[in-house]
Amino acid sequence: MWSMRALQTALSCFAAAFLLGAVAFFVFGQPALAAEPAPRRVVSMNVCTDQLAMLIAGKDQLHSVSVLASDPRTSAMAVEAKAFPANHALAEEIFLMEPDLVLAGTFSARATIGLVRRLGFRVETFAPARSFSDIRDNIVRIGELLHRRRRAAELVAEMDDGLARLRAGPHSGRTIALYEPNSYTAGGGTLASEIFRAAGLINVAEELGVTGSTRLPLEQLIMARPNLIGRSSSDYGAPALAQENLVHPAFRALAKREMIDLPVAKMICGAPFTLDAAFLLQDAAGRRNQP
Amino acid sequence: MNAGRRYPVLIALLAVLTLALFLLSLTIGPAGIAFAESMKALFSDKADGVALIMREIRLPRALLGLMIGATLGLSGAVLQGYLRNPLAEPGLLGISASASLGAVLAIYTGLSAAFLLALPLAALAGAVAAVLVVQAIAGQRGGALLVILAGIAISSFAGAMTSLALNLSPNPFAAVEIMFWMLGSLTDRSMTHVWLAAPFMLVGWAMLGSLGRALDALTLGSETAATMGVELRKVQFLAVFGTAAGVGAATAVAGAIGFVGLVVPHILRPLVGARPSRLLPASALGGASMVLAADTLVRILAPERDLKLGVLTAIVGAPFFLWLVFRTRRSLL
Amino acid sequence: MTLLSVKNLVVELGLRPVLNGLDFAVRPGEFVGLIGPNGAGKSTLLRSVLGLVPARGEVRLSGEEAAATSARLRATRAAYLAQEREIAWAVPVEMVVALGRSPHRPGLAALTEKDRAAVDAAMRRMDIEAFRNRIATELSGGEKARVLVARALAQDTPLLLADEPTAGLDPAHQIALMRLFSSLAADGKSVVASLHDLGLAARWCSRLILLDKGRIVADGLPSTVLTPENLRAIYGVDAFFGEAHGAPIVHPLDLATPG
Numbered sequence: 052m053w054s055m056r057a058l059q060t061a062l063s064c065f066a067a068a069f070l071l072g073a074v075a076f077f078v079f080g081q082p083a084l085a086a087e088p089a090p091r092r093v094v095s096m097n098v099c100t101d102q103l104a105m106l107i108a109g110k111d112q113l114h115s116v117s118v119l120a121s122d123p124r125t126s127a128m129a130v131e132a133k134a135f136p137a138n139h140a141l142a143e144e145i146f147l148m149e150p151d152l153v154l155a156g157t158f159s160a161r162a163t164i165g166l167v168r169r170l171g172f173r174v175e176t177f178a179p180a181r182s183f184s185d186i187r188d189n190i191v192r193i194g195e196l197l198h199r200r201r202r203a204a205e206l207v208a209e210m211d212d213g214l215a216r217l218r219a220g221p222h223s224g225r226t227i228a229l230y231e232p233n234s235y236t237a238g239g240g241t242l243a244s245e246i247f248r249a250a251g252l253i254n255v256a257e258e259l260g261v262t263g264s265t266r267l268p269l270e271q272l273i274m275a276r277p278n279l280i281g282r283s284s285s286d287y288g289a290p291a292l293a294q295e296n297l298v299h300p301a302f303r304a305l306a307k308r309e310m311i312d313l314p315v316a317k318m319i320c321g322a323p324f325t326l327d328a329a330f331l332l333q334d335a336a337g338r339r340n341q342p
Numbered sequence: 343m344n345a346g347r348r349y350p351v352l353i354a355l356l357a358v359l360t361l362a363l364f365l366l367s368l369t370i371g372p373a374g375i376a377f378a379e380s381m382k383a384l385f386s387d388k389a390d391g392v393a394l395i396m397r398e399i400r401l402p403r404a405l406l407g408l409m410i411g412a413t414l415g416l417s418g419a420v421l422q423g424y425l426r427n428p429l430a431e432p433g434l435l436g437i438s439a440s441a442s443l444g445a446v447l448a449i450y451t452g453l454s455a456a457f458l459l460a461l462p463l464a465a466l467a468g469a470v471a472a473v474l475v476v477q478a479i480a481g482q483r484g485g486a487l488l489v490i491l492a493g494i495a496i497s498s499f500a501g502a503m504t505s506l507a508l509n510l511s512p513n514p515f516a517a518v519e520i521m522f523w524m525l526g527s528l529t530d531r532s533m534t535h536v537w538l539a540a541p542f543m544l545v546g547w548a549m550l551g552s553l554g555r556a557l558d559a560l561t562l563g564s565e566t567a568a569t570m571g572v573e574l575r576k577v578q579f580l581a582v583f584g585t586a587a588g589v590g591a592a593t594a595v596a597g598a599i600g601f602v603g604l605v606v607p608h609i610l611r612p613l614v615g616a617r618p619s620r621l622l623p624a625s626a627l628g629g630a631s632m633v634l635a636a637d638t639l640v641r642i643l644a645p646e647r648d649l650k651l652g653v654l655t656a657i658v659g660a661p662f663f664l665w666l667v668f669r670t671r672r673s674l675l
Numbered sequence: 676m677t678l679l680s681v682k683n684l685v686v687e688l689g690l691r692p693v694l695n696g697l698d699f700a701v702r703p704g705e706f707v708g709l710i711g712p713n714g715a716g717k718s719t720l721l722r723s724v725l726g727l728v729p730a731r732g733e734v735r736l737s738g739e740e741a742a743a744t745s746a747r748l749r750a751t752r753a754a755y756l757a758q759e760r761e762i763a764w765a766v767p768v769e770m771v772v773a774l775g776r777s778p779h780r781p782g783l784a785a786l787t788e789k790d791r792a793a794v795d796a797a798m799r800r801m802d803i804e805a806f807r808n809r810i811a812t813e814l815s816g817g818e819k820a821r822v823l824v825a826r827a828l829a830q831d832t833p834l835l836l837a838d839e840p841t842a843g844l845d846p847a848h849q850i851a852l853m854r855l856f857s858s859l860a861a862d863g864k865s866v867v868a869s870l871h872d873l874g875l876a877a878r879w880c881s882r883l884i885l886l887d888k889g890r891i892v893a894d895g896l897p898s899t900v901l902t903p904e905n906l907r908a909i910y911g912v913d914a915f916f917g918e919a920h921g922a923p924i925v926h927p928l929d930l931a932t933p934g
Contacts, residue, residue, distance in 0.1 A: 118646065139646050142530040143399050144372045146391070157455060158515040160648075163530040165458040170398055179515060235514075264514045426763040558770075559777055562826070563761035565727050570830070571750035571778040616764040 089198030090152035095120075096140040096163075097156035099320035100177050102128045103193050104154055105135075106323065107202050115148055127316040127324045142166040152196060180321025182245045183214060189321065206323050213326040214249060222251035223336040225278035228267065229256070229313070236267040242321050243281075250332035252279070279336060283315045311335050349620055352613055356627035360408070363634035367404040370641045371395065402533045407634045409536075410528075410596055413543050413588035415629020416622060418603025420550045423557035423618035424581045425486045428611075431604035432589045435489070435582060436472045436496030438600075441593035443500040443507075444468025446520050450507045461523075462538055462594040469590025472496050476582055485564065489578065526597035526652025528637050539591040546588025547626075549580045554619030561618065599652045601659025602629050608666055676738055677702055678834045678865050679724065679753070684732035686716075686723045686889075693719050694730070695889040701867060703833065706860040708880035708897075709869040712910055715886040717869040718758060721836045725755055737833065750778035754830040756837035760823055765813070768806045768822050772797055775829030797828035800855060816843045824852065835859065837868040841875060853879035873914070877901055877925040885909060897923060907931040 093108060094115045095101045101116035105128055117140055119125050120132035138144050142163050145153060153174045155164055168174050175196055180186045187207055194203020227247055229237045237243035237254070238261030247254045255277045256267055272280075317328045368384070369377050373395055383393040384401065414432060421430040432438060448454040448464035479492035504524070511517040556577045559567040568574055592599070606628040607621055614620040636654045643649060679701040686694040694716050701707055709717050723730040726741055726749065734741040736752045744752075754775070762771065775797065776790040786794070798804045801821045806814065811822055820843060827835055835856075841849045853875055856866040860881060870876045876883055876897065883900040885893040887909045893900040906914050906927070913931050917924040 139372075139648070141372060143395055146395060146399065147373050149391075156515075158519055160530065161454060161458070161461065161519075162527075162532070162535070165534070166399065166530045166532045169532050169534065170394060555777060555782070559774055561763045561766060561771070562774065562823070563757060563759060563763070565722070565759075566755060566757050566761070568727055568746065569725050569750060569753070569755035570774065571745075571747035573746050611764070615770070616766045617770060618764065 090150075090196070092148070092150045093152045093154065093197065094138060094145055094148050094150035095154040096138060096145065097154065097159050097177070098122075098125050099156060099179060099322070100154035100193070101132065102126060102320055102322050102324075103177075103189060104197070105131055106206060107190065107193050107199050108197050109199055109202075112197060112199075114150060123316060125316060125319055127314070127320070127322070129316075142170065145172070146170055154193070154196075179242075181240055181242050183210070183249070183321075183325075185242075186210065186321035186323075186325065190323070210323050210326060213323075213330075217249045217251070217326070217329055217333060220251065220333050221337050223333075225252055225336050226255050226258075226275070227252045227279040227281055227311075227332070227336075228254070228272055228275065228277040229281045230267065230272060231283055235264055236261065236272075237264055238262045242325065243318055246318060246325060246329045247332065249326070249329040250336065252332060252336055277309070279309050279311050279332075281311045281313045281332070283313060349614060353623060353627065356624060356631065360627050360630045360634065363631050363638065364404050364408055367407055367634050367638050368396065368400050370638055371400055372645070398532060399530070402531050402536045403528050403637070404634070405536050406528055406531050406539065406595060407637045408630045409539065409543050410592040410599065411602060411630035411633030412626040413546060413592050413629070414599065414602040414633070415606040415625035415627070416547060416550050417585040417589055418629070419607040419618070419621045419625035420553055420557065420581050421585065421603070422607050423560060423621070424553070424577065425490060426560060426563075428608060429604070430490075431601075432585055433497065433598075433600065433603070435476055435493040435585055435589075436500060437469050437493075437586050437589045438593045438598050439497040439500035439504075440468040440472030441465040441590050442468070442524055442598050443504050444471075445523060445594065445597075446504050446507050449516055449520050449523065450511060458534060459538060462535065462591075465594035466542070466590050468500070469586050469593065472500070473582055473586035473590075477579075480578070480582075485574070485578075489582065522648075522650065523597050524652075525650035526599040526655070527648070527650050528596055529648060531595060535595040539595045542587045542591035546584045546586075546591070549584030550588065551622060553577060553580055553584075554622050557618035557622075597650075597652060599633065599655055601655045601663070602632050605659045605663055605666075606632055608663070677735070678737060679867070680733075680735040680738075681724065682733040684720075684723060684730055684734065686719055686728055686730045688719075693889050694723065696732070697889075697891055699884060699891060699894060701834065701865050703863050703865055704860050704881075705865045706856050706879065706881045707865070707867045708876040708883045709867055709886065710871075710873065710876050710883055710900075711886035711892075714888075716889045717886055718838050720886065721755070721838050721867070721869060725749070725753060725836065747778050750830070750832075752832055753834040753836055754827040754832040756823060756827045756835070756840050758838040758842070760816075760819055762811050762819065762823075765810045767808050768803060768811050768814070769794070769798075769808065771811045771822050772803075772825045772829050775826040775831070778830065793831050794829050797825040800828060801825040802851075817845060817848050820844055821848065824855075833864050835864065835866045835868075837866065839871065840868055841870065841872060849875060857881075873901065873906075873925045873927060878922045897925075901925050 091112060092114045093104060093112055095104045095113065096117050098117055098119040101120035104113050105116065113135060115136045115138045116132050118137045121129050121137060123129040126132060138148065140159060140163055145167055150172060153167055153172050155174055155176050157176045157178045164174055164176065177189055180189055187210065190203050190206050194200045229243050236256045239257040240262050241264060244254045244257055255275045259271065259275065261267065311332065314328050314331065317324050369375070369380055375392055375395070379392060380396055384396045386393055417432045421432060421434060422428055442465070444467050445461050445465040448461045453464060454461040475496055476489060476492045480488040508517050508520055556567070556572045559570045559572045564574055607625045610624045610628050611621060614624050636658065637651055640649045640651055640654050677700050681697055681699050684694055684697040685692060697720065709720065711717055719728060722728045724734055736744065736749060741749060772794050773786060776786060776793060780790065798807065801824055803818070803821050803825055806818065806822070811819065814822065824840065841852055844852065856868060857879055859866055880897060882895065883897050884891055885900050885905060892909060893905055903914065906912055911931050912927040913929055915924070915926045915928050
């Protein structure tokens with residue numbers, strides 16, 4: 052049988068080894084994790100992650116953006132995007148680019164994301180931003196992924212600054228409704244609604260209890276008599292039945308004096324430039340206040 | 343050359359065509375890989391870039407094109423033979439509509455984001471539900487008419503629910519995703535999809551393929567066929583469940599691909615002397631060729647834009663069908 | 676051995692009994708004409724014997740209970756010629772006739788020599804050898820009917836059940852068909868055919884079963900079944916009775932006058 056002394060010695064050895072191991076882990080393990088190198092070949096396959104990546108990535112860090120990034124109707128950074136090779140969000144293309152990090156949207160083609168992961172690449176997905184705090188989170192997260200925390204913090208600070216200026220600016224209290232092809236409007240919980248609020252406007256759709264992107268019947272729009280009607284200023288060149296509501300006589304009578312063309316490209320994706328849309332609205336609302 | 347020898351030649355030709363299109367499908371892609379190199383990479387066990395592209399990206403796509411085409415062709419031929427109607431096609435049983443509904447619900451509820459196979463499994467669940475309802479309505483002695491009516495009812499219901507999901511979707515991104523999924527596509531499918539679909543399709547092929555003789559006998563009507571030894575209940579079961587398994591799996595991994603099951607048996611029927619049993623293998627090969635060709639065209643015509651497979655089969659299939667009807671109307675008058 | 680034995684056969688469509696307890700048997704070598712007015716249940720009788728319509732009672736084919744035998748085995752004992760002459764696809768005549776051999780062939784096996792011989796014999800008997808490679812759906816009504824009879828012959832069963840086989844045929848082919856059925860009976864097989872033409876039934880059948888409102892009213896030689904009383908009571912017609920070339924003539928003349 053083991054003597055008391057032998058047992059005590061064994062226990063002390065065990066404890067010592069354990070402590071040493073813990074110390075070793077914390078001393079050497081942590082820096083090992085933090086020493087993971089920054090991604091040097093980032094490919095983005097979603098127009099929103101494209102733009103955030105272009106804003107945050109370091110020189111030569113971002114390798115490719117999606118084709119939509121250079122389409123001025125959906126991207127606010129179409130000019131900058133032309134400097135990067137374009138990808139069509141296809142697994143084979145992305146594979147050939149040999150990225151060490153892939154950025155995608157949660158609604159990007161599911162099969163493609165699955166296949167890219169299966170091929171061994173790291174894919175990080177981002178949900179579309181629906182509020183300024185979502186934008187903030189996305190910026191911070193991309194900053195961490197790209198090891199560009201300082202740059203991300205800069206952008207966040209700029210954005211907070213802008214929001215403060217907006218809050219300090221004139222709150223017209225005027226009402227606005229976003230009215231898109233097919234009678235779509237933006238109710239509560241959408242990025243557009245947040246933009247209106249930041250600009251000091253009241254979103255008629257939200258007042259009516261609408262949430263998400265849904266249809267607002269023309270009748271309700273007329274009854275609500277919004278001071279301002281925001282419409283997309285993007286013209287796809289081809290007529291669509293969806294746009295017929297916008298030439299309806301009832302709509303036209305209402306709209307003759309109160310239309311605002313919204314910069315859609317800045318409102319689709321949540322990014323620092325989304326604030327520009329809010330400033331634009333605040334100005335426009337303020338100007339229309341004057342006779 | 344007499345009729346007896348024409349059939350094996352036809353099958354051989356179709357097999358060669360299918361193989362050629364399969365190989366062609368393997369060579370199309372953004373990475374311009376020479377044919378010889380791509381074939382070598384396919385069979386090598388290296389893990390370099392070319393081999394990975396061939397084995398993980400191109401091979402599953404070609405395999406799925408082959409399998410889905412064969413399934414649609416075979417099931418179209420079986421249903422036309424069983425219902426004795428040249429207008430029958432796999433969608434008639436409501437299987438693809440219900441599978442689509444299952445997938446749409448998965449997207450709508452966000453379940454599809456949980457794991458890669460969530461969407462196909464939900465679609466399969468939809469197909470199973472549909473076939474159970476069809477069997478329940480049509481019963482065992484229901485016969486062809488009840489099966490058709492049940493299938494139409496289910497199709498309409500599933501279509502209505504899908505429209506409802508689209509209508510109520512508060513998220514435009516989800517709505518677009520639903521819409522695009524329903525147009526049918528083989529882009530970026532992986533071997534995981536192949537392994538998921540294969541067992542169901544094999545079961546489906548076994549069930550449908552065994553019906554050759556019964557379908558021949560059914561040429562004379564269901565009552566006469568019964569007196570020649572055909573067990574109608576068994577035939578209905580095999581036709582309905584075989585279609586459900588195969589077409590359900592096909593829709594689950596690739597969305598709705600139409601017209602193949604309708605057009606392929608129609609084209610090949612005169613070439614096999616209208617014998618239903620001979621039409622089965624011919625339609626399987628013909629369907630495989632058609633889907634492989636369409637999937638190749640999709641990548642050649644619009645390599646940058648994501649042209650959907652289901653759109654192409656409809657664009658080609660519908661006018662072709664119109665031409666077929668036009669051409670045969672003289673003999674019908 | 677009795678080829679067909681029916682005891683207390685009852686068939687109900689909904690709540691209405693269509694066949695009300697029928698009893699009869701058919702032995703080898705008989706050409707049985709099944710006659711009766713419209714709605715008597717002739718078609719239903721033939722279909723229920725073959726299991727195409729749910730029925731109660733005992734039906735035995737070649738001694739064994741029909742319900743207890745497999746569809747394939749039943750198909751080797753009794754062949755059926757339906758009233759609807761359906762050919763769904765534009766297939767060659769040879770294939771249609773060869774379908775009659777399917778109960779004898781397992782799986783998708785090719786035709787054996789015996790099968791081919793049976794098919795050829797059937798086509799010869801029905802005088803359609805010239806049509807061998809023609810498309811069945813392109814034939815005239817009478818030619819199509821002969822092709823379908825050939826199919827039933829190729830099935831080579833001891834018993835043949837035919838539902839209005841002479842409908843739509845010209846006189847020559849009607850008689851040819853009656854001759855064929857007689858010769859089948861002479862060969863030891865049996866035929867049960869439902870007929871509307873009383874003249875044909877009288878001249879060619881060895882036995883008649885008269886059905887009315889789901890019951891067997893008379894069963895026996897044509898001379899005992901086709902009596903003026905029966906014709907008046909069941910069919911409501913008066914007929915001419917005579918004889919020519921050693922066989923009876925029965926020809927309906929006019930609606931029966933009361934009294």
